[in-house]
Amino acid sequence: MREGESGIVCHAHPATIEDLDWIFRLEIDTYSPLYAVARQILEQWYGRNPGGFSVLKMNGRRIGHITIVPLHERILESFVQGTILEQDIQADGLFKPAEQHLVRNIYVESIIIDSLNGHSILPIKALTCLAQDFVPLLSRVCNPTNLENVYALGASGRGERLMKRLGFVPVKSGQERADQRTLYVVKFSNLQTIISDLYKRRLRKNAELESG
Numbered sequence: 001m002r003e004g005e006s007g008i009v010c011h012a013h014p015a016t017i018e019d020l021d022w023i024f025r026l027e028i029d030t031y032s033p034l035y036a037v038a039r040q041i042l043e044q045w046y047g048r049n050p051g052g053f054s055v056l057k058m059n060g061r062r063i064g065h066i067t068i069v070p071l072h073e074r075i076l077e078s079f080v081q082g083t084i085l086e087q088d089i090q091a092d093g094l095f096k097p098a099e100q101h102l103v104r105n106i107y108v109e110s111i112i113i114d115s116l117n118g119h120s121i122l123p124i125k126a127l128t129c130l131a132q133d134f135v136p137l138l139s140r141v142c143n144p145t146n147l148e149n150v151y152a153l154g155a156s157g158r159g160e161r162l163m164k165r166l167g168f169v170p171v172k173s174g175q176e177r178a179d180q181r182t183l184y185v186v187k188f189s190n191l192q193t194i195i196s197d198l199y200k201r202r203l204r205k206n207a208e209l210e211s212g
Contacts, residue, residue: 012133015053023065030112031155037086048091051140064113070095070103070141082177103142108152134195147188154182167194
């Protein structure tokens with residue numbers, strides 16, 4: 001999305017199996033081959049729970065993606081401790097769509113916006129534009145009323161600063177994890193409040209620009 005542009009609306013659409021190649025390339029370009037989840041793993045996750053994969057579109061054009069992984073508690077515990085990596089998470093470590101009511105924690109594997117200035121991770125303005133889709137988006141993999149925590153890995157200095165702005169706090173430092181990346185967590189109720197506040201602030205700013 002363009003900086004300073006008002007009235008932009010982007011929506012998260014369910015990804016198709018055909019979108020996976022594009023998502024994989026986006027992750028390679030953004031995170032590097034070292035940290036991007038393998039294409040085969042993405043397809044296994046998709047086969048287990050396709051609801052976690054969304055493509056962001058603006059005016060019909062793909063501009064980014066969001067991948068949310070509803071992990072079983074036993075897998076989540078090992079992942080939080082850093083004893084297993086993203087690449088080690090097998091399909092059976094994810095809840096199936098029929099098990100949405102059991103999901104208490106989710107892992108946001110990736111959020112990328114493909115902007116005119118290059119790929120960006122967790123851009124605040126894009127997230128505020130997506131605020132209206134926030135709960136429906138999560139509803140594809142869980143019952144939001146049961147959700148307790150949201151986890152995400154630090155992918156860059158900029159990304160980590162933005163996560164902190166969204167209320168994420170470190171739960172395990174990179175030095176303590178096999179992948180050397182810090183894992184963050186935020187209570188879902190806090191994240192929901194912060195995104196709602198950012199969205200309202202964005203709307204006020206847009207109104208001021210239009211009236212001015």
